[in-house]
Amino acid sequence: MTLETGSENTAHGGVQGVYKHASAATGTDMTFSVFVPDHAPGVKLPVLWYLSGLTCTPANVTEKGEFRAACAEHGIIFVAPDTSPRGDDVPDDDSWDFGKAAGFYVNAVQPAWSQHYHMRDYVEKELPELVASAFPAEMDRQGITGHSMGGHGALTVSLRNPGRFRSTSAFSPIVSPLNCPWGEKAMTGYLGPDRTAWREYDACALIEDGARLPDLLVDQGTADGFLEGQLKTHLLQEACDAAGQKATIRMQEGYDHSYYFISSFLAEHVGWHAQRLKGG
């Protein structure tokens, strides 16, 4: 796999890069960003994945996330994939919550979308292999987080791959696509009307069906305009309570859905992941 460097900037003593490669999973070029802290030659570092939300590219968190100081302090590589396949020949939808920038981290099976929309394979298989080969990444020490649609992605990727991630957290996640308009639209569009097929892409359903994580940290703003209609954090709390899943789900007073919220707590999440990534 060949990696093309879009940009590399010195930042917080390390290197913030943006890279492009031809993806077999999506059949398109894909762009992602990686921050590698300063480190001694030959040393490998734990990896924290960050999956982004609707309308985003990797640029949003890379520019606004305020994660680099904490990643430099703790010696953690930070990887941010894109949110969908891109390109003129990739099908799209007029709405902002489906199609481009709204891949929902699924493998689409509906014919209109199944040629390119394989974001599950991309973030679960192809990109990790590329990261392992091209960066000083210690792949048995991985954590994952994400925002909104990317929070949904972080939770479901981790729940479906037991043992891969030592730590899982999320910001304002869509906790149950089965139970919100964004999810119903995306799952119907990419997967079709059979709701049983959606369960592997639904954090609450995965927990109900027996998947478990060692621990879970979720932050959700109380002033988030999507909380009541789309995110429904309480469903995750209820699923965790019912299943005995260890989880710290924090309602953060006055915070909204924006990067002003994420950037207020992402450094703390990095520290939380670091505790779990750097132990024995």
Place this chain on the structure above:
Amino acid sequence: MTLETGSENTAHGGVQGVYKHASAATGTDMTFSVFVPDHAPGVKLPVLWYLSGLTCTPANVTEKGEFRAACAEHGIIFVAPDTSPRGDDVPDDDSWDFGKAAGFYVNAVQPAWSQHYHMRDYVEKELPELVASAFPAEMDRQGITGHSMGGHGALTVSLRNPGRFRSTSAFSPIVSPLNCPWGEKAMTGYLGPDRTAWREYDACALIEDGARLPDLLVDQGTADGFLEGQLKTHLLQEACDAAGQKATIRMQEGYDHSYYFISSFLAEHVGWHAQRLKGG
């Protein structure tokens, strides 16, 4: 003076706002951003001014600056003005280094520009009065910093107003408009060909002419593509050495001119300012 709230977001426990007002200095609407940390009712907080560089609006540092955690920690209000007058009836230039987003913090006297381009009066007089009236700002505890054209602004505003700022720093400043193409173009355009009139807008000339600051902190990246041709940091070092002006001018290895550089050190600058703003 009436303030219109563009947006207010909870961030790092405080409020990041963007505001608009009708400016008498520029004869236009002007937009600026203010971060106010969480504080007890009735308490006033020191103010750190941040002047932005060419092509920027207040959004650049507000979104990418990574200053809020440090401002929240130290209890410092952060104010970011715009870089020029704006609006359809404001004259502009086809180039990106003159006209809109390139006000250079001067009061223009050339007829083509003198109606609106009064950024010196705006940042020295009008906006401070507005900030003092509308925010819990302790105006006898002010510091100032800025980037590139805004570093030039921070240095010259502070040097011309002895005693107003307890602390002054800059990132990648244009240290001598008399001695670089950006400066020669802007000063000629706004002020005319008489170079003696430029000296009050030239940090090195102001120091040569006797202006002094209690202390000065400057960070400059060694990989900054504008260093040799435009910024010429060594001229400031020489002027400070010749005048006995206390200054810490740091060449930061590998850093460029971008916000990846600024955001790597802005929190440290906030701490440096805090030491000087919060003492007796």
